[in-house]
């Protein structure tokens with residue numbers, strides 16, 4: 001039994017029209033070298049929205065001005081990391097001027113992925129469901 005509150009994180013599911021939707025995934029520099037959208041921990045006193053924007057800037061060097069954020073398209077994932085519950089709130093955000101990418105040391109690679117590719121390399125079931133749901137809303 002644990003009474004500790006979950007670890008909170010937040011991020012942006014960055015996408016572009018090319019012309020079909022492609023999602024931006026980043027590969028962790030450390031094992032298991034998993035792929036996720038830009039995201040990270042909510043700092044003390046920070047809200048999820050602010051954390052999502054800050055992490056997207058830190059991890060992918062993408063500014064708020066380059067994005068059209070879909071505040072209406074969001075979902076929170078919940079999973080366990082090393083025995084602790086973690087929640088990650090994601091919003092969809094269109095990158096208006098897809099350009100070169102700059103990564104921080106936390107990631108070793110990036111990829112623009114079709115829905116099927118993204119589901120395959122992001123791997124986790126819940127992330128697959130999120131991507132399907134976002135894709136449906138963004139193409140509605």
Ligand SMILES: Nc1ncnc2c1ncn2[C@H]1C[C@H](O)[C@@H](COP(=O)(O)OP(=O)(O)OP(=O)(O)O)O1
Pocket residue numbers: 009028031032034036039040041077079080081086124125126127
């Ligand atoms: N959707 C998911 N469902 C289950 N496990 C996941 C999911 N996403 C990542 N993981 C795994 C991969 C890692 O072993 C572990 C931590 O990964 P992750 O949550 O991406 O945090 P992180 O510490 O790598 O980065 P961050 O600081 O950006 O949150 O959980």
Ligand SMILES: [Mg+2]
Pocket residue numbers: 038039040041055059106
């Ligand atoms: Mg991160």
